Amino acid sequence: xxxxxxxxxxxxxxxxxxxxxxxxxxxxxxxxxxxxxxxxxxxxxxxxxxxxxxxxxxxxxxxxxxxxxxxxxxxxxxxxxxxxxxxxxxxxxxxxxxxxxxxxxxxxxxxxxxxxxxxxxxxxxxxxxxxxxxxxxxxxxxxxxxxxxxxxxxxxxxxxxxxxxxxxxxxxxxxxxxxxxxxxxxxxxxxxxxxxxxxxxxxxxxxxxxxxxxxxxxxxxxxxxxxxxxxxxxxxxxxxxxxxxxxxxxxxxxxxxxxxxxxxxxxxxxxxxxxxxxxxxxxxxxxxxxxxxxxxxxxxxxxxxxxxxxxxxxxxxxxxxxxxxxxxxxxxxxxxxxx
Amino acid sequence: xxxxxxxxxxxxxxxxxxxxxxxxxxxxxxxxxxxxxxxxxxxxxxxxxxxxxxxxxxxxxxxxxxxxxxxxxxxxxxxxxxxxxxxxxxxxxxxxxxxxxxxxxxxxxxxxxxxxxxxxxxxxxxxxxxxxxxxxxxxxxxxxxxxxxxxxxxxxxxxxxxxxxxxxxxxxxxxxxxxxxxxxxxxxxxxxxxxxxxxxxxxxxxxxxxxxxxxxxxxxxxxxxxxxxxxxxxxxxxxxxxxxxxxxxxxxxxxxxxxxxxxxxxxxxxxxxxxxxxxxxxxxxxxxxxxxxxxxxxxxxxxxxxxxxxxxxxxxxxxxxxxxxxxxxxxxxx
Numbered sequence: 150x151x152x153x154x155x156x157x158x159x160x161x162x163x164x165x166x167x168x169x170x171x172x173x174x175x176x177x178x179x180x181x182x183x184x185x186x187x188x189x190x191x192x193x194x195x196x197x198x199x200x201x202x203x204x205x206x207x208x209x210x211x212x213x214x215x216x217x218x219x220x221x222x223x224x225x226x227x228x229x230x231x232x233x234x235x236x237x238x239x240x241x242x243x244x245x246x247x248x249x250x251x252x253x254x255x256x257x258x259x260x261x262x263x264x265x266x267x268x269x270x271x272x273x274x275x276x277x278x279x280x281x282x283x284x285x286x287x288x289x290x291x292x293x294x295x296x297x298x299x300x301x302x303x304x305x306x307x308x309x310x311x312x313x314x315x316x317x318x319x320x321x322x323x324x325x326x327x328x329x330x331x332x333x334x335x336x337x338x339x340x341x342x343x344x345x346x347x348x349x350x351x352x353x354x355x356x357x358x359x360x361x362x363x364x365x366x367x368x369x370x371x372x373x374x375x376x377x378x379x380x381x382x383x384x385x386x387x388x389x390x391x392x393x394x395x396x397x398x399x400x401x402x403x404x405x406x407x408x409x410x411x412x413x414x415x416x417x418x419x420x421x422x423x424x425x426x427x428x429x430x431x432x433x434x435x436x437x438x439x440x441x442x443x444x445x446x447x448x449x450x451x452x453x454x455x456x457x458x459x460x461x462x463x464x465x466x467x468x469x470x471x472x473x474x475x476x477x478x479x480x481x482x483x484x485x486x487x488x
Numbered sequence: 489x490x491x492x493x494x495x496x497x498x499x500x501x502x503x504x505x506x507x508x509x510x511x512x513x514x515x516x517x518x519x520x521x522x523x524x525x526x527x528x529x530x531x532x533x534x535x536x537x538x539x540x541x542x543x544x545x546x547x548x549x550x551x552x553x554x555x556x557x558x559x560x561x562x563x564x565x566x567x568x569x570x571x572x573x574x575x576x577x578x579x580x581x582x583x584x585x586x587x588x589x590x591x592x593x594x595x596x597x598x599x600x601x602x603x604x605x606x607x608x609x610x611x612x613x614x615x616x617x618x619x620x621x622x623x624x625x626x627x628x629x630x631x632x633x634x635x636x637x638x639x640x641x642x643x644x645x646x647x648x649x650x651x652x653x654x655x656x657x658x659x660x661x662x663x664x665x666x667x668x669x670x671x672x673x674x675x676x677x678x679x680x681x682x683x684x685x686x687x688x689x690x691x692x693x694x695x696x697x698x699x700x701x702x703x704x705x706x707x708x709x710x711x712x713x714x715x716x717x718x719x720x721x722x723x724x725x726x727x728x729x730x731x732x733x734x735x736x737x738x739x740x741x742x743x744x745x746x747x748x749x750x751x752x753x754x755x756x757x758x759x760x761x762x763x764x765x766x767x768x769x770x771x772x773x774x775x776x777x778x779x780x781x782x783x784x785x786x787x788x789x790x791x792x793x794x795x796x797x798x799x800x801x802x803x804x805x806x807x808x809x810x811x812x813x814x815x816x817x818x819x820x821x822x
Contacts, residue, residue: 290692291702291722293641344685344706346714348636358738360639360716362687362704370687370704372716374639380742391722393693475816477685 151442154209154233155179155194156202156224158186161238162215166194168435169213172442180205206231211445213438214238218324219317222247225262229254234261236441240327240465241458243319245485248462252455263441263451264458268328269335270437272427277388277397281336287394289336290369294329295387297376300355312377313355320349321357322472323465326375330363330468331453331461336390337369339460344477345468348378361468491518494781497555498524499547499562499570501535502650503584505611506561508773510539513559519781525550527562551577556784560584563656564663568593576604580790582780584611586667586804587797589658591820594801598794609780609790610797612671614733614748616775623735623746624676632739635677638715639738640669644731646721652699659808660699662688665719666804668733671796679711680799685816686807693722705807728754729765748772 151174155162158181169176176196181187187198199205206212206228214224214237221237228235229251241264242248255262268274281289301312301324312318322345334340340363347359358378363371379385386401407424429435444451466485467478496513498506498521513519523542526532536543544550547570551558555578560570567588574581581601587610588594601608614620626632642665650656651664670681689702703719723731733748751769756762783790802819810817 286724290689291718291720293718344687346637346706346708346716353740356636356740358636360637360706360714362685362706362716364687368689368692370689370692370702370720372704372718376738378636378738378743383743391693391720391724393695395724396722396727477815 150175151211151445152177152209154199154205154212155190155196155215156205156212157181157215157217157220158183158190159215159217162190162213163193164434165213165215165438166190168432168438170194171429171435172439174442177209178205202227203231206233209233211236211442217311217317218319219243222251225251226254229258229260229262232258232260234263234445236263236265236438237458238265239267239331239458239461240319240323241462243317243323245463245466248459252459255455261445261451262455262458263444264453264455265437266328266331266453266458266461267433267437268332269452270433270440272431272433273399274332274388277390277399278336280397281390281392285395286390286392286397289390289392291371291391292333292337292369293372293387293389294333295374295385296325296329297374297379297383297385298325299379299381299383300357300377315349315357319465319469321375321377322347322349322359322361322468323462325377326359326361326373326468327461327465329373329375330361330464331457333363333371333373334457334460334464337365337367337371339366340364340371340464340480341366342477342479343464343468343471345471346475347472349469349472359468359472363464492785493518493520494556494784495520495522495554496557496559496781497522497550497553497578498535499550499558499560499574500526500566501531501561502526502528502563502566503561505584505613505773506559507535507538509559509561509582509611509777510535512771512774512777513781514539516778516781518785522553522555523550527566547573556580557582557780559780563650564589564658565656568597571597571608572600575600575606578606580607580609580780580784582609582611582777583797585671585797586658586663586801587794588801589663591798591802591805594794594798598798601794607783607790608794609783610792610794611776612668612792612796612800613772613776614668614672615675615792616770616772616779617733617748618770619746619748619750620672620676620733620735623737623744626744627676627737631741632737632744633741635711635713635737635739637738638673638713639736640673640715641718641732641734642666642669643718643723644721645723645725645727646694646697646701652697654699657699659804660690660697661701661719661721662686662703662705662807663801663804665721666703666705666717666807667797667800669717669735670800670803671792672735673709673715674796674799677709677711677713679709679713680821681707681803681806681819682710683708683816683818684803684806684810686810688808688811689720693720703807705803707803726762728763729767
């Protein structure tokens with residue numbers, strides 16, 4: 150059984166732990182700068198509480214880094230130094246030079262780095278990519294995506310403060326848009342330039358939004374709508390890919406396979422329940438972890454390479470730079486302005 | 489009270505919207521379809537037969553009929569010449585979009601109509617979509633609060649014919665599909681587009697086409713709103729419908745989305761070989777033509793002016809300029 154170490158105990162760590170539960174692994178322990186949080190994770194999911202990161206790294210076959218974005222770098226560098234293969238949540242880093250240093254450190258140490266761009270494992274997105282690869286739509290030339298929610302963690306003090314501090318979170322482009330930037334690269338190839346407008350520098354409390362135009366090196370065009378400006382609770386996703394011989398469309402608002410209408414107890418009205426259930430192995434987080442586990446065991450190239458993760462950060466930061474400057478940004482020559 | 493009979497002539501069926509306008513005109517009380525002129529005599533004769541009216545081989549003969557209104561649906565590049573023929577010979581002109589292919593032509597059309605006291609209306613029928621009108625009312629009621637952005641699409645199928653002949657159309661997907669949505673935004677928001685960045689794809693979705701078939705505009709308006717507009721002919725022949733008009737307005741208090749053609753049946757027909765969406769919502773062309781006839785009858789100013797047509801065209805031209813220069817460009821209105 151592969152021995153897993155968890156770093157960080159927040160919301161995404163719990164999602165990963167739920168995924169690990171159905172895989173042939175042993176959760177060895179949890180490390181968190183908040184020891185009480187590590188204790189709670191240990192109580193809920195098993196495994197020991199580690200006070201020392203290096204001790205955890207020494208005890209495991211694979212470490213799963215689920216810290217906030219700005220705290221990825223120290224964990225990745227520590228794992229590389231310890232020779233411990235790792236999964237790192239997206240975005241790989243808050244800054245481009247950090248991401249470059251992290252990828253370089255893992256390459257030099259010859260330690261696998263698996264970055265959790267989970268959208269590539271969502272069944273609808275994976276099916277769309279497979280349809281492209283099967284030639285269903287010819288050459289993919291235009292991709293349009295939507296990933297739109299309300300401001301994260303509203304009402305939860307820690308989360309809200311983290312996401313609202315764009316210096317730490319990168320705002321909606323680096324935290325949300327990066328999912329679709331990565332997916333668009335997967336489908337349409339390398340990005341040549343980016344142009345974006347949005348609210349990231351508009352100084353509007355608890356709102357962020359961007360409309361991003363991508364131009365791919367082979368001429369294709371992309372449009373990414375990423376939002377933290379929806380009314381509370383509203384979540385929308387959409388995907389459209391046009392090729393020279395066809396079109397793929399999917400919308401999160403498409404009819405769910407299970408819909409239930411129920412009488413309300415006292416009011417002369419009803420409420421509605423909608424479900425789109427998946428088999429355990431198709432749960433995207435579980436599928437992602439299973440894939441990385443497979444890559445660790447076989448040495449196979451992961452669906453998301455360190456270069457992919459680095460480029461996703463680079464294009465995202467370039468999009469933010471475009472919002473800030475109002476100008477298109479060439480990816481090849483883009484350098485992040487020093488913070 | 490008997491109402492005045494409004495006598496209309498059709499000039500050119502090059503743009504397929506002419507058939508829709510003619511069908512509606514024919515069904516309206518108090519409207520007489522006097523005749524059809526078309527540079528393509530075969531097409532003109534066929535359309536005259538179809539709509540039960542006369543074919544005029546010579547445009548002068550048709551214009552000598554004492555027309556109250558002329559509907560011009562020629563190829564984009566011919567709009568100016570045909571408006572110049574009709575101006576001063578009729579009380580009003582309904583000209584298909586885009587108004588022209590250059591700002592100079594558009595301004596000349598506006599000027600000749602002003603000089604001859606001819607009412608010039610541009611055919612932006614989507615203003616007459618009840619769904620779009622509802623969105624306008626929602627915005628005007630302030631429900632969305634402070635407005636941030638507009639994300640829009642006017643996708644289409646590749647139309648072929650003269651639409652892909654630059655000499656006749658002035659451009660492909662960008663000039664074809666920028667103007668409708670820009671007109672809607674200007675009308676709903678009372679604001680002008682000031683700057684545009686555009687990614688334009690030539691033969692991107694149709695290899696060998698030889699003209700732009702993909703366009704993605706990113707724009708800013710003088711009320712601070714930013715937005716994008718996808719003008720691409722990205723609907724393949726196998727798609728259930730010709731395309732779409734969708735607008736999504738984001739404000740501080742919420743988000744409003746309109747799909748102007750969402751009112752459709754899904755019809756699977758073995759004869760058609762595919763599933764198609766058949767639209768059952770209110771016919772916006774009918775609203776456009778009714779408004780045109782009412783303008784003549786009431787002797788009032790057009791609801792959609794030549795200046796509106798020029799403002800929308802200027803954004804499309806700015807998009808092409810941006811794509812060539814690879815930078816953000818201002819919209820040149822003068």
